[in-house]
Amino acid sequence: xxxxxxxxxxxxxxxxxxxxxxxxxxxxxxxxxxxxxxxxxxxxxxxxxxxxxxxxxxxxxxxxxxxxxxxxxxxxxxxxxxxxxxxxxxxxxxxxxxxxxxxxxxxxxxxxxxxxxxxxxxxxxxxxxxxxxxxxxxxxxxxxxxxxxxxxxxxxxxxx
Amino acid sequence: xxxxxxxxxxxxxxxxxxxxxxxxxxxxxxxxxxxxxxxxxxxxxxxxxxxxxxxxxxxxxxxxxxxxxxxxxxxxxxxxxxxxxxxxxxxxxxxxxxxxxxxxxxxxxxxxxxxxxxxxxxxxxxxxxxxxxxxxxxxxxxxxxxxxxxxxxxxxxxxx
Numbered sequence: 001x002x003x004x005x006x007x008x009x010x011x012x013x014x015x016x017x018x019x020x021x022x023x024x025x026x027x028x029x030x031x032x033x034x035x036x037x038x039x040x041x042x043x044x045x046x047x048x049x050x051x052x053x054x055x056x057x058x059x060x061x062x063x064x065x066x067x068x069x070x071x072x073x074x075x076x077x078x079x080x081x082x083x084x085x086x087x088x089x090x091x092x093x094x095x096x097x098x099x100x101x102x103x104x105x106x107x108x109x110x111x112x113x114x115x116x117x118x119x120x121x122x123x124x125x126x127x128x129x130x131x132x133x134x135x136x137x138x139x140x141x142x143x144x145x146x147x148x149x150x151x152x153x154x155x156x157x158x159x160x
Numbered sequence: 161x162x163x164x165x166x167x168x169x170x171x172x173x174x175x176x177x178x179x180x181x182x183x184x185x186x187x188x189x190x191x192x193x194x195x196x197x198x199x200x201x202x203x204x205x206x207x208x209x210x211x212x213x214x215x216x217x218x219x220x221x222x223x224x225x226x227x228x229x230x231x232x233x234x235x236x237x238x239x240x241x242x243x244x245x246x247x248x249x250x251x252x253x254x255x256x257x258x259x260x261x262x263x264x265x266x267x268x269x270x271x272x273x274x275x276x277x278x279x280x281x282x283x284x285x286x287x288x289x290x291x292x293x294x295x296x297x298x299x300x301x302x303x304x305x306x307x308x309x310x311x312x313x314x315x316x317x318x319x320x
Contacts, residue, residue, distance in 0.1 A: 097267065099259055107257070109269075114310065115317065116274040150274065157275065157317045 010057070010132075011049040017133035018044055022140045025084055026051070029077035050074065051136060053129030067104045067125045075100070075128050078140075079108045079118075085144055086110060086117060090151045092158055100125055110147060114160040117147040170217070171209040177293035178204055182300045185244055186211070189237035210234065211296060213289030227264045227285045235260070235288050238300075239268045239278075245304055246270060246277060250311045252318055260285055270307060274320040277307040 017023050027044045034040075039047050051074060053061075076098055083094040092112050100106035104125035110118035120143070122128075130136035151158045177183050187204045194200075199207050211234060213221075236258055243254040252272050260266035264285035270278035280303070282288075290296035311318045 097257065097259060097269070099257060109257070109271075111269075111276055111279075114276040114279070114314070116271055116276060119271075119274070154274070154314075154317050157314050 009046060009049045010052045010054055011045045013043060013045045015045060015133055017137055018048075020133070020137050022081060022085065022137050023048060023133055025081045026077060026136075029080045029084075030074070032080075033073045033077060048133065051078075051129050052132055053127060054131070058127055058129070061127050063104070063124070063126045067100065067128075071126060071128055072098075072100060075108070075122070075125065078128075079110065082118065082140060082144055082147070083110050085140075086112065086147050086151070089144070089148050090158070092151065112147075112151050112158040115151060115154055115158040117150050117158070118143060169206060169209045170212045170214055171205045171293060173203060173205045175205060175293055177297055178208075180293070180297050182241060182245065182297050183208060183293055185241045186237060186296075189240045189244075190234070192240075193233045193237060208293065211238075211289050212292055213287060214291070218287055218289070221287050223264070223284070223286045227260065231286060231288055232258075232260060235268070235282070235285065238288075239270065242278065242300060242304055242307070243270050245300075246272065246307050246311070249304070249308050250318070252311065272307075272311050272318040275311060275314055275318040277310050277318070278303060 011018075023044075027047050030047050031039050050070075076096070079096040079098060083096040086094040090112065094117065095111045097109040097111060098106065099108075100122065104123075106122040106125060108118070108120045108122055109116055130139065171178075183204075187207050190207050191199050210230075236256070239256040239258060243256040246254040250272065254277065255271045257269040257271060258266065259268075260282065264283075266282040266285060268278070268280045268282055269276055290299065
């Protein structure tokens with residue numbers, strides 16, 4: 001059912017976005033949840049490669065059935081990454097909360113104190129991914145920027 | 161495995177707390193999730209009865225294995241109730257978010273706008289219950305009071 005094994009990698013070993021703080025943190029988070037040590041011998045490019053969904057890859061993913069654990073662990077890694085970077089930027093503890101139903105819908109929150117710094121409805125969880133590492137970095141930076149602004153505007157609540 | 165069938169009811173039909181707005185809303189919420197119509201012929205007292213855990217009942221509940229769906233639906237009904245009453249009190253939409261792991265730990269949130277009005281760590285989910293309806297009402301009122309205060313103190317964030 002799953003596609004990774006047969007597919008050619010999309011992310012090149014010299015992709016300059018592999019040096020971006022967001023991708024570096026994604027690699028850390030993905031390696032952290034790799035409890036079987038599958039990634040131990042993999043390069044960073046290979047670890048983040050499944051997050052890049054080209055049109056062909058997207059089409060190859062069946063959306064029937066529950067989203068698999070690997071997909072969900074990638075979504076968690078992504079929001080853990082945002083939380084980590086938000087924490088670095090604001091100096092306040094940021095806690096990700098992910099709720100995904102069996103049907104592949106859900107909600108991702110990042111809480112800072114009593115403030116909901118990020119609130120994202122998740123749809124089409126089966127096909128979680130980005131067109132390129134560049135697109136991932138751009139989206140993450142946009143979300144981070146909004147969250148950090150919210151924290152700074154309502155710092156009293158974020159410090160509760 | 162489950163105990164309800166053999167057990168004598170604890171909540172009496174004339175328990176005065178059955179008239180309390182919190183218990184009335186609990187009944188509404190519990191009936192709302194009763195998709196098989198099991199409760200259709202049941203009195204309100206019987207519907208809320210499993211929420212009352214006497215020492216004997218508590219001891220009879222096994223804590224191994226995943227918490228069952230009925231228990232989780234009761235926890236959801238409880239936080240839906242708090243959200244409903246908080247909404248009535250503050251005039252703002254209150255959204256419950258419940259996360260429960262397979263092991264029976266979790267977190268219950270009630271969000272009002274961008275404010276985390278209630279944040280409760282859930283432990284020992286298998287044994288979710290109260291000593292009496294009175295104890296349930298007292299606990300719910302305490303949580304509601306705190307949540308409403310928070311909303312009133314940080315109304316700007318709650319209105320986001």
